[in-house]
Amino acid sequence: xxxxxxxxxxxxxxSARFGKGAANIDRYLELDGYKAVQKAIALGPxxxxxxxxxxxxxxxxxxxxxxxxKWSFVPKESAKPKYVLCNGDESxxxxxxxxxxxxxxxxxxxxxxxxAALSIGAKTGFIYIRGEYRYLVNIMRKAIADAxxxxxxxxxxxxxxxxxxxxxxxxxxxxxxxxxxxxxxSLEGKRGIPRIRPPFPAVVGLWGGPTVINNVETLASxxxxxxxxxxxxxxxxxxxxxxxxxxxxxxxxxKPGVYELPLGYPLRKMIYEVAGGIPNGQKLKAxxxxxxxxxxxxxxxxxxxxxxxxxxxxxxxxxSGGVVVLDDTTCxxxxxQRVIKFYQHESCGWCIPCREGTDWLKKTLTxxxxxxxxxxxxxxxxxxxxxxxxRTFCPLGDAAAMPIISIVKKWRNEFEDHLEGRPCPYxxxxxxxxxxxxxx
Amino acid sequence: MxxxxxxxxxxxxxxxxxxxxxxxxxxxxxxxxxxxxxxLSPDAISYxxxxxxxxxxxxxxxxxxxxxxxxxxxxxFNVQVCTNISCMLRGGEEIFQHCxxxxxxxxxxxxxxxxxTLEEVECIGACSWAPAMQVNYDFHENLTPAKVDKILESxxxxxxx
Numbered sequence: 322x323x324x325x326x327x328x329x330x331x332x333x334x335x336s337a338r339f340g341k342g343a344a345n346i347d348r349y350l351e352l353d354g355y356k357a358v359q360k361a362i363a364l365g366p367x368x369x370x371x372x373x374x375x376x377x378x379x380x381x382x383x384x385x386x387x388x389x390x391k392w393s394f395v396p397k398e399s400a401k402p403k404y405v406l407c408n409g410d411e412s413x414x415x416x417x418x419x420x421x422x423x424x425x426x427x428x429x430x431x432x433x434x435x436x437a438a439l440s441i442g443a444k445t446g447f448i449y450i451r452g453e454y455r456y457l458v459n460i461m462r463k464a465i466a467d468a469x470x471x472x473x474x475x476x477x478x479x480x481x482x483x484x485x486x487x488x489x490x491x492x493x494x495x496x497x498x499x500x501x502x503x504x505x506x507s508l509e510g511k512r513g514i515p516r517i518r519p520p521f522p523a524v525v526g527l528w529g530g531p532t533v534i535n536n537v538e539t540l541a542s543x544x545x546x547x548x549x550x551x552x553x554x555x556x557x558x559x560x561x562x563x564x565x566x567x568x569x570x571x572x573x574x575x576k577p578g579v580y581e582l583p584l585g586y587p588l589r590k591m592i593y594e595v596a597g598g599i600p601n602g603q604k605l606k607a608x609x610x611x612x613x614x615x616x617x618x619x620x621x622x623x624x625x626x627x628x629x630x631x632x633x634x635x636x637x638x639x640x641s642g643g644v645v646v647l648d649d650t651t652c653x654x655x656x657x658q659r660v661i662k663f664y665q666h667e668s669c670g671w672c673i674p675c676r677e678g679t680d681w682l683k684k685t686l687t688x689x690x691x692x693x694x695x696x697x698x699x700x701x702x703x704x705x706x707x708x709x710x711x712r713t714f715c716p717l718g719d720a721a722a723m724p725i726i727s728i729v730k731k732w733r734n735e736f737e738d739h740l741e742g743r744p745c746p747y748x749x750x751x752x753x754x755x756x757x758x759x760x761x
Numbered sequence: 762m763x764x765x766x767x768x769x770x771x772x773x774x775x776x777x778x779x780x781x782x783x784x785x786x787x788x789x790x791x792x793x794x795x796x797x798x799x800x801l802s803p804d805a806i807s808y809x810x811x812x813x814x815x816x817x818x819x820x821x822x823x824x825x826x827x828x829x830x831x832x833x834x835x836x837x838f839n840v841q842v843c844t845n846i847s848c849m850l851r852g853g854e855e856i857f858q859h860c861x862x863x864x865x866x867x868x869x870x871x872x873x874x875x876x877x878t879l880e881e882v883e884c885i886g887a888c889s890w891a892p893a894m895q896v897n898y899d900f901h902e903n904l905t906p907a908k909v910d911k912i913l914e915s916x917x918x919x920x921x922x
Binding site: 323412414415417419420452455486488492494495507510511513571573577613643656666 | 782791850884885890895898
């Protein structure tokens with residue numbers, strides 16, 4: 322389906338089996354498949370968590386929480402069954418990496434779920450895949466069935482005395498379900514309304530039982546951590562930011578694609594060397610560093626090592642690995658309007674600051690871009706967005722507000738250029754104008 | 762009598778055993794039922810209400826949350842054009858306009874011959890291969906207006922078969 326790319330700077334770990342037919346279980350076994358889970362059985366629950374902590378693997382879904390620590394929060398004793406839930410509801414705009422993992426290496430995801438389950442003492446795992454990814458649901462269904470047929474799942478796995486089931490599940494179109502508590506609601510057959518925390522899922526999760534929720538890429542990295550060792554994995558990245566991750570390069574770059582690079586890889590090199598720079602002789606204007614919810618960076622802010630801590634220091638987030646590049650023909654007001662249109666569409670309406678905030682921001686930005694903007698709107702947009710921060714059950718409100726705040730702060734001049742009924746200085750592009758990009 | 766095929770009903774019964782509650786598999790059941798029937802009809806809703814032991818209003822409540830689910834009939838092929846940021850930067854909005862012109866319909870409308878429904882959708886996870894669209898579950902990527910014409914033509918041929 323989606324084409325693969327490569328660059329000499331890549332360090333292929335989680336993508337090592339891409340394009341090698343590893344969706345086939347026998348091929349996966351030839352490529353060291355299901356060895357890590359056997360090593361994990363020998364390590365035991367505490368040994369697994371120790372390796373995970375040493376690896377400093379941090380969640381690849383967006384929040385970047387240390388995976389080993391997350392697992393260690395699950396109580397050892399629990400009256401209710403424990404669960405592992407794999408989050409494959411990939412829908413953060415700019416992000417298209419889990420899709421490749423599920424397509425090319427589904428067994429690595431299953432193996433990651435198994436190792437997580439062994440570590441926390443869960444007997445059941447669920448792999449939730451967004452509804453739009455039906456071909457991947459079908460690939461996963463076959464992968465799970467093949468794993469059962471080989472006896473890797475079910476009773477007494479690998480002679481360990483442990484019974485372990487892994488099931489697949491699918492969504493039906495909802496960005497918000499990618500948020501952990503909404504994901505659990507959806508898996509329980511409900512609307513994906515977020516839950517208040519605490520209690521956190523590690524204590525009260527699926528059907529009230531302790532639950533570990535990890536992103537597809539995080540879980541697909543787990544077998545590599547266990548197989549290669551936590552220290553080996555940690556050394557691939559920067560301190561406290563272990564390993565490699567998939568970066569999805571998109572937008573105005575010559576060679577868009579999903580590239581696996583070590584954490585800490587410089588953003589400038591990522592744009593100009595790995596992704597081939599900006600096409601059509603244009604200049605860089607802005608970068609979305611980690612999916613549409615992350616605060617945007619200006620062209621002079623890209624001397625940045627792409628790891629969680631460096632991004633936080635720069636006032637943004639490494640997020641989901643979705644790096645979207647904007648050239649100097651892009652209107653930032655228009656871009657802000659498109660971003661908020663998305664969040665307004667996806668807000669579930671449960672929390673008023675998010676429901677009303679996204680709606681008013683969309684209305685104001687749409688009017689503003691169309692030439693009906695007033696000077697006071699600029700401050701109002703920022704004020705509205707800032708008042709959404711931290712006032713909602715789930716981070717969708719923050720996700721909507723953060724990029725808007727950054728755009729108003731960093732590109733205020735572009736808002737001013739739209740005032741007094743002036744038409745957008747960047748104009749509406751025709752298909753012909755976009756053709757040099759389209760026909761690459 | 763189930764409104765879906767016996768095969769699908771059996772599949773649901775098997776999958777429901779994997780969960781501790783009867784309603785857990787509801788969201789996939791809604792989607793697979795819709796795939797078979799084209800939309801979630803009142804009969805489909807009462808079938809799933811019986812299956813899960815929930816009131817019909819709760820089934821409708823869940824349906825209304827998920828963007829892929831619909832209680833209105835659609836065309837045979839649902840053309841879903843992404844115009845979110847990565848697609849927009851590479852001409853996604855122009856592709857959507859082009860589809861509107863070629864099909865003579867707007868957002869969430871269906872052609873008179875019931876072959877196509879058009880929809881502007883949010884990110885479908887094809888950002889690095891933008892602009893992109895899905896026709897039913899099939900991805901079409903790196904689109905140009907000319908490529909879109911060929912794709913639509915191929916589905917039109919399929920519909921005529």
